[in-house]
Each structure stands twice: as C-alpha cells, then as structure tokens.
Amino acid sequence: MTLGNLRDLYQQVILERYKKPRYKGKTDPVHRQQRGHNPSCGDTIELTLKLNEAGTQIEEVRFEGEGCAIAMASADLMAEALRGKQVDEALEMVQRFQAMMKGQAEFPQELRKLNVMQGVSQFPVRIKCATLTWHTLKAALESPKGAQAAGFVSNE
Numbered sequence: 044m045t046l047g048n049l050r051d052l053y054q055q056v057i058l059e060r061y062k063k064p065r066y067k068g069k070t071d072p073v074h075r076q077q078r079g080h081n082p083s084c085g086d087t088i089e090l091t092l093k094l095n096e097a098g099t100q101i102e103e104v105r106f107e108g109e110g111c112a113i114a115m116a117s118a119d120l121m122a123e124a125l126r127g128k129q130v131d132e133a134l135e136m137v138q139r140f141q142a143m144m145k146g147q148a149e150f151p152q153e154l155r156k157l158n159v160m161q162g163v164s165q166f167p168v169r170i171k172c173a174t175l176t177w178h179t180l181k182a183a184l185e186s187p188k189g190a191q192a193a194g195f196v197s198n199e
C-alpha cells in the first residue's frame with residue numbers, strides 16, 4: 044500500500060466516523076461531565092462518562108457537540124478506545140495521544156484504531172481539533188466526583 048492510499052484510508056475512517064458516530068449521546072448515569080471548546084476552529088464537545096462503582100474504571104464514554112470532521116471523529120474513536128480502561132490507563136492514553144500529535148509516539152496493536160489520527164500531526168492547525176476531546180477527557184477525569192459541569196476547557 045502506498046503512502047497516498049494509506050492517507051486516503053485514514054481520511055475515509057475519519058469521514059465515516061464523522062457521518063456515523065457510534066458513541067454520540069450521554070451516558071446513563073453520568074458520573075463525570077465536561078465541556079470543551081477549541082476556539083481556533085469552533086469545535087465544541089461535551090463528554091459524559093460512566094465509571095465503575097469505585098470510580099477507578101471507565102465503563103462508557105459518550106459525546107455531544109459540533110465541529111469539524113477531525114474533532115468529531117477523534118471523540119468517537121476515543122470513546123471506543125476507552126471502554127473498560129482504568130482511569131490511570133486513560134490518562135496515559137491522553138499523554139500518548141499528545142505525543143503522537145508531535146510525531147513522537149503511536150498506539151500499540153490493541154489500540155491501533157487511534158493511529159488513524161496520526162496523519163493530523165502533519166497539519167499543525169488541525170492538531171487542536173484532534174486533541175480537544177482528549178483535553179476534555181483529562182479535565183473530566185481530574186474533576187472531583189459529582190462536580191457540576193461548570194468547567195469549560197479551552198484548547199488554546
């Protein structure tokens with residue numbers, strides 16, 4: 044497969060996720076809730092998380108929001124990848140994603156779907172679109188249990 048074809052494939056996955064997201068909506072119940080905004084593109088996102096009873100493991104992540112294909116596809120792929128992950132693991136994934144956007148890392152085999160976003164690292168103006176959902180996740184996980192959704196994470 045040539046690099047061009049590979050890029051097309053990644054683009055296809057991103058567009059497919061944008062048109063038919065699998066994790067749109069809200070979790071029931073909502074254990075964590077966080078809004079995020081990327082002013083440079085106008086993307087907004089609201090994440091809701093369902094955790095296990097101890098609050099140490101992510102059972103489900105859903106998102107609502109509006110934005111470009113990259114922001115929405117990134118949120119959908121993230122929500123899928125986080126199912127069943129420990130909170131600690133999820134925070135490591137945030138760091139890995141940020142490193143990937145600098146061209147310094149990628150995800151291992153079991154999380155390889157997230158590597159679809161790797162191509163975005165070549166377009167610096169779009170990196171904030173891809174990382175918005177991860178920034179928002181980090182804030183959601185670090186907010187105290189039962190906190191109100193008053194916080195608004197800005198990606199700037």
Ligand code: ZN
Pocket residue numbers: 081084085086110111112113114171172
């Ligand atoms: Zn965007």
